[in-house]
Amino acid sequence: MEALVLSCSTGGGHNSAAKAIVQALQERHHKVTFFDPYSLKSTHFANVIGMTYIKFVQHTPDLFGKVYALGDAYSRMQTKIPVPSPVYAVQNKTSKLLENYISEHHFDVIITTHLFCGEILTRLKRKHVTLPPVYFVATDYTCSPFVAEVQADHFVIPAADLEDTFAGYGIPKEKMLPFGIPTLAQFHEDIAPDKAKRAVGLDPKKKYFLISGGSIGVGDIYDTIDHLLTFILSHKEYEILVLVGNNLHLYENLMINYQGVHVLHLIKPTDHVYYYMKASEIFISKPGGLSSTEAAAAAIPYAIITPIPGCEDKNAAYFEQHGMAIWVKDVSQDLLPAIIRLQDPAEKEQMIAADRANIDPDAAGKLVEYIEKKNSDLN
Known part of the structure; x- marks a missing residue:
């Protein structure tokens, strides 16, 4: 199986979860490609995106909290008024770069642990770009703003008792996989x-x-x-x-x-x-x-x-x-x-x-086993 794993460096948690998934895939002898989609433009650009976010949180955590609250309110509103978020709107150029990359490489599955990557993939889906099954992995014990905007085939959530929380943001329960947050x-x-x-x-x-x-x-x-x-x-x-x-x-x-x-x-x-x-x-x-x-x-x-x-x-x-x-x-x-x-x-x-x-310490392994079974059923 050929897997594409995407994350961004806006804090280490997303990358750590992605690395745990990469580890589990490689242990089962699957071929894995793992990168930050912003690096398709340049490594410098990917670093700027990551560091801008990090500096914002480091120096103004209270302001970050207020921005988060606004995003959360906006996200809840989207269940009634489907207006694209600002996060989705700024992904146009990167989505074109990722579209070109995917067209040149074969993948059986795409897994992402970051909202930005999920929004990039959503732009491709809305353009009717042919993609393999997309899995979005949540890395917090709540539904973050705009996650429900992501058009993924499956949402890996941290626990079964959070299903109602994610459903409250408009994510269908039938798409949820309560495997937990992947760890090495x-x-x-x-x-x-x-x-x-x-x-x-x-x-x-x-x-x-x-x-x-x-x-x-x-x-x-x-x-x-x-x-x-x-x-x-x-x-x-x-x-x-x-x-x-x-x-x-x-x-x-x-x-x-x-x-x-x-x-x-x-x-x-x-x-x-x-x-x-x-x-x-x-x-x-x-x-x-x-x-x-x-x-x-x-x-x-x-x-x-x-x-x-x-x-x-x-x-x-x-x-x-x-x-x-x-x-x-x-x-x-x-x-x-x-x-x-x-x-x-x-x-x-x-x-x-x-x-x-x-906490299931083998969340990454359970996810990979599920993907293997789904892939086998498709073939």
Whole structure:
């Protein structure tokens, strides 16, 4: 089977989910082509698209939340008045480039983990370009604005109990596949903490808190570090790891502000996040859909901080309601009590049990198996 997987670099979650699907396809010996459709114009153009979005979220998260709310209202209106969205309208040139590419290559299936790519494919469908079956993979625990505008043959959603949420935006239930958000196999492999620590050069005798602002490095990281340092004063066995993502400004400021703090370790962009999760006692992060799912797949106790308004509020609520995380709504008041709770063996085991009950770590594999069966039925 020949598969085309599309994503965009507006945050790492979409790409990580896409890579998990690529991994599952390749493990079953299928041929896979994976790229950002904006790179068909140029790599520079694709990077500009990604960085423009990232800078917007990094520097003005509250404004992003307001834009999201407007988009959400517009998207709900589309169920009554089918007016194309601005996101759809700007995809014309890229859709022509992708049309030319697809006409020169054979594919049995197209899978995308990003709205922009879904809108590009929708333009092609509306032009009656012949396409193989298209699968859209949602990477948040809600229906994001304009997803319902995407003309996909199937929508992979994070969980069966979200079917009504997606249907409320106009997505037909018969097109939904509640397989979950795809994660790389490494996140659910049984890696011993000592082995994981050694793999990334950590001290096997130490315990670690892992802080993340997602791939774009945002969130209330400074206050989180300060409160954890207070905790460490009486818990010498602990140290702090910070995944700074692609936020070089954050990395430089943390280096300056915490110079000489030997219990704080800053981690630049890495392909070994799963090792850091497996090596850590508690994961503290903003609730990106993908990073939250990875935490659940890795079975690491999870404390949510500072969601970006929009999808991440919904992710936080979903994980809290299902017992898969503690939502720390006020870092100064609630972080340390949450840390103490998550160190309790009974609390930890209860959260891990919730992870196992609600998250399928083999979502990518289930999707590929489904595609294989559908492809076989067509042939």
